[in-house]
Amino acid sequence: MTHETDAMVIAAVDGSEHSLKALEWARAAAVRHGSGLVVAHVLSDSVQLYAARRSSLYDRTEPEEAEDPVSVRIRAHLAERGPLPSEVRYESLEGSVPEALRDIGEGARMLVMGSRGRGGFAALLLGSNSRAVATSAACPVVVVAHEARGAEGADEAARASAGRVVVGLHAAETPDNVLDFAFTEAAARDTTLQVVSAYSIPPSPTMVIDSPFAVIPPEALVGEDENAVPAEREMLRSQTERLAxxxxxxxxVPVEQAAVPGDAAGRLVDTSKSAALVVVGRHHPRRHIRSLMIGSVANAVLQHAHGPVAIVPTLSESVGSAESAGESA
Structure with missing residues (x-):
């Protein structure tokens, strides 16, 4: 099946409250970017079985289509919201959830889904479908945290007022398209982009464990900070060069630079309490492009973030995914 979704925002829905929250995020994103919105729903197994039965038996006494209650609910939900993008399209998909969403996501601006759907255990922070799509889709995937995770951090109003976009940067390894996505999101929101990088240093007697990291505006990097450790100064210089x-x-787009000791994942999770969006690359660009693995930082942020997270594949991954799909067809 071919879907024309280039440069559109796709909202994956299943009728759950989690997916309605993701739909609302996707609607607002489509409006900000001036793009169309595709509302994609993977039909339940029972509906797919019914369609297959009717197709095989050619039973003319059966209705042409089975009413999809999810589609009915979604249309009613969007009718109560506003403003709507210039184009809104509905797609009912067949097949497994991850495969159907990966297929429709080819060429999309982004695919937005809830962190947990109808199935699974209530205690899980991240559903299996959300993880499968985020770790293998050819387009950026935004996972919107459900209420149980968001409650641990700032509420929605506080997060919206902060409006900041945060991106995790490894100056030597993060692909350009990850940074481009982050800058584009900050520009669309007319907000600040905070760039977070981590550096390794041995423990110091004066270091305070879990102390807040310093946020450095670009103009402050002109001079030397005598209080900064050499590794921090070098990280900020690397950031500045990469971001130029x-x-x-x-x-x-206003830019803030932050250099943190140790692992960046914990800091990114912490900033997600007040950020409008946290952006991370999916994994190391030199890893095999057909691998479904996800990097440790991206995995930690995806599992524990309190707000929306964008998992961005590298451009080479997207090409590799398309080639792989073509070979298996």
């Missing part, structure tokens, strides 16, 4: 072309491309 993106600052030139997006001159209206």
């Amino acid at each position: 072309p993106f600052r030139a491309k997006y001159p209206t």
Whole structure:
């Protein structure tokens, strides 16, 4: 099946409250970017079996289509919201949830889904379908945390007022398209982009465990900070060099730089309590492009973030996914 979803925002829904929250996030994103919205629902097994039965038996006494209660609910939900994107399209998909969503996501601006759907254990922070799609889709996947996770951090109003986009950066390894996605999101929101990188240093007697990290505006990097450790200064310099072309491309986006000791994952999870969106690359760009594995930082943020997280594949991954799909067809 071919879907024309290039540069559109896709909302994956299943009728659950979690997916309705993701739908609302996707609706607002489509409006911000001036793009269309595709509402995608993978039909339940029973509906798919009914369609297969009717197709095989050619039973003319059966109705042409079985009413999809999820589609009915979603249309009613969107009718109560506003504003709507210029184009809203509904797609009923067949097959397994991960495979159907990976297929429709080819070429999309982003695919948005809830962190947990109808199935699974209530205690799980991340559903199996959300993880499967986030770790293998060819387009960026935004996972919107459900209420149980969001309650641990700031409420929705506080997060919306903060409006900040946060991106995790490894200066030597993070692909350009991850940074480009983050800058694009910050520009669309007319907000600040905070860039977080981690550096390794041996413990110091004066280091305070779990102390807040310093946020450095670009102008402060002109001089030398005598209080900064050498590793921190070097990290900030690397950040500045790597971000230079993106600052030139997006001159209206304010940028804050943050260098943190140790693992960046915990800091990114912490910032997700107040950030509008946290952006991370899916995994190391030199890892096999057909691997479904996800990097440790991306995995930790995806599992524990309190707000929306964008998992962005590298461009080479997207090409590899398309080639792999073509070979298996």
